[in-house]
Amino acid sequence: MLSGEAPIKIMTTHQTSRLKTFVGGIHPEDDGKHLTREKSEVTAVVPKTAYLLMGQHIGAPCKPLVKKGDIVKKGQMVGESQGFVSAHVHASISGKVMDVVPWPHPITGAKSPAVIIEKTEEDSWFDDGEQPVAFEALSSDDIRRRIQAAGIVGLGGATFPTHVKFTPPKDKTIDTVVVNGAECEPYLTCDYRLMMDKPHEIIQGLKLVLKCLGCKQAHIGIEANKEDVYNLFKDILLNDPQIKIDLVEVKYPQGAEHQLIKALLNREFKPTQLPLEVGAMVINVGTAFAIYEAVKFKRPLIQRIVTVTGDGVDNPRNFLVRLGTPIKQLLDEAKVSPNISKVIFGGPMMGIAQGKIDTAVTIKGTGGILVQKGAQQWESHACIRCGRCIDSCPYGLNPSELSIICEAKEFSLAKESGAMECKECGCCSYICPAKRPIVHLIKFAKGEIVKQKAK
């Protein structure tokens, strides 16, 4: 946009106390980001075999379109979405379909159908794509259709199908699109890397989002530990009245919808409500980039940046990973040490610990793989009522009381006390000096409450 002009120096000083933020939250002293932050090189990984799960999103799993023995090419649709809330899955490599079998899902643990492709062909696209299109020619529906065709889901980790999100109910208006560039989850730097490498593309993607939603303004939130990103974007957006950008305080969960909207727009809504209630919508920078690729080049979502980090790997770094890559290959590339004790999909605060490395494969929502060598285990004690969990809860719950209620299996009381409002961000468990597994207990109770409701 402004590439022809000389970059303008922006004041880098800011007062920490003036930074926008929310009430509550935590910040680990060592957020582990330094492990991968300065490694600017993003290594592309092409797996020999890709395991494409049909359920990589929130909603109904896809129906496999291919069968054993078929030859598929990169970008070819192999799973068709079923129902409204669902997103297509595309082949991430070119090759032969080895099998279509149930495969363990890294997040839910349950087996769901997967298309297994072995790389036998040259790595070329299914269709050569079109010439890049002029955005002006595209209508709102065109953009949404292309997003849907590309199988894009929320890449911040929630994996909600993006085209569904961009079809808000008629009675709701969205005045601001909030862009999450906070990357508050410790250890992960995949969004940081993307923002540093592809700022123009992200902004173009964001403009497409604005057009698609018929929305006039956008607001980007960047955590203050990424001031280089902030300055980079600020330079690009200098003459752009549509898109605002602000530094926000370094605090977890700053990137969560409620907290980011509170910090940037000072609007509050209930934990059970969607940002639509306050006329806002949050998208992740990774999603904005994927939208750009999908709309401009008609490229489906088949790869993303994944941070492989932790003390269990000798060479932590960011990888450009094809969907369905066995994590074993990523761990080998990152020089995994022989005696690891924990492998986590996602970051340390909300990530899911894996039971087996052999079967775990990446999905659309996988932003990081954290490998711990001497994973600590904590013995929990009775609550000593210090109140730190209450101070840290960004949703105004009483985690101390909730955990005791859930431990006693008083599920109806747990529901009354707000168990269903819990977003499982993990601040309470993190801060608890008695090392109580608060989130674990609440998750368990939530499961039971849902089960009882279903009866």
Add this chain to the structure above:
Amino acid sequence: MADQVKENNSLIVSASPHIRDIDSIPRIMWGVVFSLIPAGIASTVVFGYYSLYIVFLSCLAAVCSEMFVLQLRKLPVLSTIKDGSAVVTGILLAYTLPPSVPWYVPVVGSFFAITIVKHTFGGLGNNIWNPALAARAFLQVAYPATINSDWRILNPDKLFHNIMKVDADGKLLDAVTRATPLAKEAGAETYRFAELLIGNVPGCIGETSAIALLLGGFYLIYKRYIKWYVPTCYIAVVFFMAMFLPPRVATPWANNPFYHVFAGGLLLGAFFMATDMVTSPLTKKGLIIFAVGAGALTALIRFYSGYPEGVCYSILLMNTATPLIDRFTKPRLYGSKIKKV
């Protein structure tokens, strides 16, 4: 509870989050012990090494009682002892006793604190009252003569000496008996401000040196083991009530707010007792109500009761009210009842 499961290929599977804060119960408890050291040193100077002996006995009795009860309750003994909570109770109890108590008083007190006050309600985290203060109240009833009179202090030239040393007639050799700063009896003396700060005034073992207590208190606030607004509100309420309440007994210091803050057990209570996490409310609002209530009760007891000091009972009363305060000070669920700007 078993929230960790080892899989066959020895990867740990546990619920998120996978990192935890460095603060733990033992860290906090030993931090509190550390913060109590300055007051201990001050007491050794003005009351002699006998007070150290009382502190030691009190801790020993507390730890032994804890081990005994844990054994009875079939709970892990060693790992629980290491958390330091029994040691904190032992020290705090000793600090609320006169420097010349017989050896069995802290022993009985600690035993009562741990077995009755702490463990009959379920142990650390479940007790309703601060164990040290409840034990102190118990001792006050059980041994009224030793607890309420005989306030000794070493002669200024006999610092570090033995406060218990007597000659053949039972006359004190190195120490004298004097009235405590807050005594309301006729002929009670008024102490100078500097004396109250340093702590060379008669009183309980750990309560006399304002400087030592403030040092420990500020350390706890700096470490965030206690909330700054609890001692602040507590002391502020006593300060202002002392300024304006009409006294029942007209002493020279009756309406001197500074005297009320630095004399007696207020600082020890405000920084180390009222801030006990287990027995105080959970939320900020609740803690402020708690501190204000304790401050008001302390002032009322000091002004209008037969006791010279009200810190102990005021905190115990507010401990009792804690569940009620918690009920009325629930945190606001995010997004509900949004305040209009």
